[in-house]
Amino acid sequence: MHVYPTELVDLIAQRWHGPSASGATEAEQAVDNLPGTTAMEQLISTCYQVSMMREEDRSVTLRLILAEPGLFPPDQGPPKGFLRILFSTPRSFNEYELRRLSPAVDFERSLIGIAPHPDKGFEIWGLVNSGIRWLQEERGGNKKTNQLPDALVVHVTGPGMLTICRGLKIIATLNSGRLLDSTANAFQSIWMNKLFAEERELMLKMHEDFRASVLYPVARIQDEFIERLQFQLLKRVISVTRMSRHGGTFIIFPGAEPPELSVDNPHIQLKYRFLRDEAIRRQQNLMIRTIRLATTALGDINDPDKIVTWKDYVELRHESAVYDLEEALYEQAQFIATLASVDGAVVTTSRGVVGFGGMIVGPLDKLTEVAIASDVEGKMVTLAKIDGYGSRHRSVYHLCNAIHQVMAIVVSQDGNVQLAKWRNGIVTCWDLTSQMFIGDN
Structure with a gap:
């Protein structure tokens, strides 16, 4: 025994x-x-x-x-x-x-x-x-x-x-x-919900403007639906990176054009920065197209304020147009994950990828420990010395310590996944596995 x-x-x-x-x-x-x-x-x-x-x-x-x-x-x-x-x-x-x-x-x-x-x-x-x-x-x-x-x-x-x-x-x-x-799945937390709330509010407004501009019935959508879309894309990026077994670091800014990503940013040096044109906005456009497709397909002239739920959308997935959008979102996740194959971090905002090959710079001597969370909100934690972690993790901790609004995800070559975010006065980490996401939706 x-x-x-x-x-x-x-x-x-x-x-x-x-x-x-x-x-x-x-x-x-x-x-x-x-x-x-x-x-x-x-x-x-x-x-x-x-x-x-x-x-x-x-x-x-x-x-x-x-x-x-x-x-x-x-x-x-x-x-x-x-x-x-x-x-x-x-x-x-x-x-x-x-x-x-x-x-x-x-x-x-x-x-x-x-x-x-x-x-x-x-x-x-x-x-x-x-x-x-x-x-x-x-x-x-x-x-x-x-x-x-x-x-x-x-x-x-x-x-x-x-x-x-x-x-x-x-x-x-x-x-x-x-x-x-x-x-302790951070994807179910209130703080992560709030992190991307500004982008969801924008998409909700865009959808209401769309409903008012057309003559045919279009259903309404809830914040929860858009949150599912956002998190599905992020989970797929993590999954693809795990399957590749090369690991990767993803730095996520909640805003569309955060000032911390200016060219002279002292914390992140981007080797490959993308031009901010329509192609970079594809991620947001795919989500908007998904919302419009679902709400148009399920619109009811007898119920103009009908609300489409995520479950309703799942039932629509057999439609060819929905299938194409699903594939497009999956390919977007594949694209983002592949960028992590290059040394350095992939840097994204709520609307799309900013660049990759990002080097996180700055001294680490001011940060000696992080909090390891055992609940979704990061209120129940144990402290851990950062000396026990590799350079990829330590650089992410430094960045979260310097820029409080950023969220970072580190995928190790062995498949371990850690999410880091400044919470409650300290850099807080959630150890995740992709299996945590199965059955979550």
Whole structure:
């Protein structure tokens, strides 16, 4: 039995009985309760041990699901269902068997199926081919997502990195020995909502002017809809950067033309600065086109003040025009993420990219520690010395310390993501994983 702290198992038990994110029917939710504490410690510890292993000089990554094979009909498969394949003889559940199986189980497309065993604790009964639609909320896409049963799912994403889910709903994440609570997702914070509020207000005004200028019915839109568009683009940029495995730094100014980005800016030296013409405003234009398309398609002459929600827009995604806009937004995210391949930071505003290859300059001696947040608003924090971080992170901390309105995102080569922002009198950081974004919308 591996020795492993019980904090993660305790957190799983506390959060397990929260509302499901899958929207499954009552029959689909008819899964057994979690195993007992001892069995859960064995399961989590085994997953942790395999995360520290390597298979043919590669880190082990995999997903496994604790569910009886009967939950998956034998005549289904991706993209709309799950293809479950049974082993003729179940395999032992241990870190060595998981390591050997991992090359055959593509993290994005398949899971290892396990079930309780009266004598052995657990056994591996086979594989489940899920397809990749479950990743759409993170990476973009307009297809209906095939929902996993409300069963325990463990993502092994790298050394010491585990994400625990109930179906697609994130419960907790372990990253390098530290528990990351998925409720500390900064994208759900009030402060981030306010950071981009000025741009949303502008787009709301532009939409009302558009409604007043046309003769056909156009529905209204809410601030929340535009916020979803803004955050979807940012999440996709992070996801693409993680997948590239080259890392990157993104400096985000909330305003359209912040004075801190003048040519003689003492904090950021941009090697490649873009000309501010119509092409740079494409990001904003794509969002405006998305709003107009959704509100025009759902406009009702009998209900002139009808409000279109994000859910309404999702239902429209099968339309070809919506599909094209979705693809355009995804390509915009790809473009921004690729700029991070060059040394230096990618610098953006609310409306688009300013430039890339940005060098953050200035002394760091005035900053010795940052606050690591454990809640969305950054009120519950622990202090950490910046000496323990790399130069990329330390330069970002310096910038946030010097320019309080800026927000910075650092994506490490190993896939870790950290967001930094001046909050409550100190540079505050949120450790994120892209899995936190799955099922968030």
